[in-house]
Amino acid sequence: MKQARAALERFPEYQVTTERIVFEARYGEIVRGFAPGQAGVLPDLVFFDEPERVLVMEDLGDAPRLDRLLADERAKPATLAALGEFLGAVHRATGEAIQSLVPKFANDEMRALHGEHIFTLPYAPNDFPIEPRLRILADSVLARPRVRERIAELRARYYGAREALVHGDVQAGNVIVQGERPRLVDAEIAHVGDPAFDLGQALAHVHVHRVHARDVAVLAACEDALLAGYRRAAGDPGARLTDARGYAGVEILRRAIGAARLSILGTTARAERALELGVALLSGGRTSL
Numbered sequence: 355m356k357q358a359r360a361a362l363e364r365f366p367e368y369q370v371t372t373e374r375i376v377f378e379a380r381y382g383e384i385v386r387g388f389a390p391g392q393a394g395v396l397p398d399l400v401f402f403d404e405p406e407r408v409l410v411m412e413d414l415g416d417a418p419r420l421d422r423l424l425a426d427e428r429a430k431p432a433t434l435a436a437l438g439e440f441l442g443a444v445h446r447a448t449g450e451a452i453q454s455l456v457p458k459f460a461n462d463e464m465r466a467l468h469g470e471h472i473f474t475l476p477y478a479p480n481d482f483p484i485e486p487r488l489r490i491l492a493d494s495v496l497a498r499p500r501v502r503e504r505i506a507e508l509r510a511r512y513y514g515a516r517e518a519l520v521h522g523d524v525q526a527g528n529v530i531v532q533g534e535r536p537r538l539v540d541a542e543i544a545h546v547g548d549p550a551f552d553l554g555q556a557l558a559h560v561h562v563h564r565v566h567a568r569d570v571a572v573l574a575a576c577e578d579a580l581l582a583g584y585r586r587a588a589g590d591p592g593a594r595l596t597d598a599r600g601y602a603g604v605e606i607l608r609r610a611i612g613a614a615r616l617s618i619l620g621t622t623a624r625a626e627r628a629l630e631l632g633v634a635l636l637s638g639g640r641t642s643l
Contacts (some may be wrong), residue, residue, distance in 0.1 A: 355408065355409070355410050355411075356375065356408070356409045357375070357406070357407055357408045357409075357488075358372040358374055358375035358407040358409075358542070359372065360372060361475050366495060370463055370464060370467060371463050371464070372407045372541040372572055373461075374461065374464045375407050375408075375409050375465075375542060376404060376407075376545070376546060377459060377461045377464070377541070377542060377544045377545070378409065378540070378541045378542040378577075379399065379402045379404075379409055380458060380459070380544070381519070381521065381541035381542065381544035382396050382399055383399075384399075384448065384455065385444055385459075385519075388444070388447040388448050388451070388519075389440075389444050389447045390438045390441040391443065391446065391461065391524070392439065392443045392536075392587075393536050394437070395440040395535075395537060396411035396464075396535055396537070396538060396539075396541075397412040397414060397537060397539060398410040399411060399412075399606060399634065400412065400413065401616075404522075404575065408549065411557060414471075414530045414532065414537055414539075415532075416534045417530050417531055417537070418437060418494070418530070418531055419525060419527055419529065419531070420433065420526040420527075420529035420530075420531055421525070421526035421527045421529075421559060423531055424465065424526055424559070424560060424563045424573070424576070425563060425618055427563075427568065427572045427573075427621075428532065428570060428573070429531075429560075429576050430534045430576075431471075431575045431576050431578070431579035432534040432579065433531055433534050433535070433536050433576075433579075434536075434556075434576045434577070434579040434580040434583065434623055435525065435579040435580065435582055435583035436534070436535065436536050436585075437448055437524075437529060437536045437538070437556060437580060437583065438553075438556070438579065438580040438581060438582065438583025438584035438585075438587070439583035439584065439586055439587045440536070440538065440565065440583075440587075441521075441524065441549070441552050441553060441556065441586065441587075441588075442584040442586065442587030442588030442589075443581065443587040443588070444518070444519060444521075445517075445518040445519075445520070445549035445552070445588055446587060446588045446589070448518045448519035448546075449517055449549070452516060452517065452518065452519075454548060455519055456516060456546050459519065459544060459545045459546045460511055461522075461543065461544060462545075462546045464522075464542060465513075465543060465547070466513075467546045468522060468523070468543050469509065469512050469513060471608065471613055471614065472512075472604060472605065472608050472612075473505060473506075473508065473509035473512060473608075474509070475605060475612065475613065476607065476608045476611050476612035476613075477496055477502065477505060477607075481514065481610075482612060482613055482615075484611055485583050485622050485625075487628060488610075488611065488621055488622050488625050488629075489611070490628060491626055492610075492611045493560075493601065494628060495629045495630070495633055496616070496632065497508065500637065501633060501636060501637070503617045504600060504636050504637070505604055505607075505636070507600075508597065508600050508601055508604055511547060511548050511550075511551075511597065512547065512551055512601075512604075515547050515548035516546050516547065516548075517547070517549055518546070518547070518548075518549040519545075519546055520540050520544065520545060520546070520547045520548065520549055520551055520552045521538065521543070521552055522541070522543030522544050522545055522547070522551070522552070522587070523540055523542075523555070524538065524552045524553075524554075524555040524556045524559075525540070525541045525555055525558075525559050526559035526560070527559075528540045531538060535626050539613040548597070549588075549589075549594060550594045550595075550597035550598040550601060551598075553580075553584060553591070553595070553598040553601075554597065554598040554599065554601025554602040554604075554605065555601065555602070555605055556580055557577065557580065557599065557601075557602040557604035557635075558599055558601070558602035558603075558606050558609075558635075559605075560573055560576050560577050560580065560603055561577070561606065561631060561635065562593060562606050562609060562616065562618070562631070563618065563627050564621075564627075565618070565619065565624045565627040566618060566624060581595070596638065598633065599635050599636075599638065600636050600638075601632075602632075602635045603632045603633065603634070603635030603636030603637070604632070604636060605630075605632075606628050606631055606632035606635065607629060607632035607633070607636070609628065610625040610628040611625070611629070
C-alpha cells in the first residue's frame with residue numbers, strides 16, 4: 355500500500371503535489387490499455403482511492419532489486435531484454451496516439467523537480483556534500499568543450515519533447531526482479547516526453563557499474579540485451595539511441611556529484627571514474643574504463 359503525502363519520503367525537505375500518485379496509477383492504466391502484452395512488467399493494481407491518494411498494488415515479496423544484482427554481477431541479460439522490450443512497446447504504442455495522452459499527464463511539478471536535479475543543480479554552485487578533490491575534478495570535467503552545451507541540449511529535449519508516454523524514473527533501484535522477470539515500480543514522474551530519456555536512464559544504471567565490475571563483459575551483455583529488446587518492440591531507435599546515451603551520461607554525472615549520489619559511488623575514486631564514464635557517454639565517445 356502506498357500513500358502520497360506532501361513531503362517526499364527520501365527528501366522530506368521537498369513539498370510536492372500529492373497528485374503524483376494519480377499519474378502513477380494512470381501510467382499503469384494507460385500501459386494496460388495500449389500495450390497489454392507488456393502489462394505484466396508492472397505490479398497489478400488492487401485498489402486506488404484517488405481522493406485519499408492511496409494506491410494498493412500487488413505485493414512483489416522479497417525479490418531483489420536490479421541495482422543489487424548488477425552490483426553483484428548476477429543480473430541476467432534476459433531481465434534487461436524484457437525491460438527493453440517493455441519500454442519499446444510502451445513508447446511505440448503511446449507515440450501513435452500521443453495527442454490524446456498529453457492532457458492526462460500534466461505532471462509538471464514532478465517532472466521539473468526531477469529534471470532540475472538531473473540537468474541543472476549538480477552543475478551550478480551548490481552545497482552538496484562533495485569531497486573537495488572530487489569537486490575540483492568535476493569543475494574541470496564540466497569545463498571541457500561542449501560538455502555543458504550538450505547537457506543544456508538534453509535538458510531542452512527533456513522539457514520540450516512530447517513524443518511518447520515515459521515512466522520517467524527507470525533506474526535500476528525501481529526494477530524488482532522475480533526470477534529473470536523485471537517488475538517496474540514508482541511511476542510517479544510519468545509524463546508525455548522524450549522516450550530516449552527512459553532508455554537512457556536504464557542504460558546509465560547498467561553502465562555505471564563499470565566503475566567497480568570485475569568482469570565488464572557481464573555488463574556489456576546486459577546492455578546489448580536491453581537494446582535488443584527495445585529494438586524488437588520499437589524498431590531501430592536511430593537518433594534516439596544517440597540521445598539515450600547522452601541522457602545516460604548526464605544521469606551518471608549527477609549520480610556522482612548530485613544530491614542523489616549512488617552508494618556504489620561512495621568513494622572518491624569511484625566517483626572520479628564515473629565522471630569520466632559519464633562524459634564519454636555524453637560526448638558519444640568510448641566508455642571503456
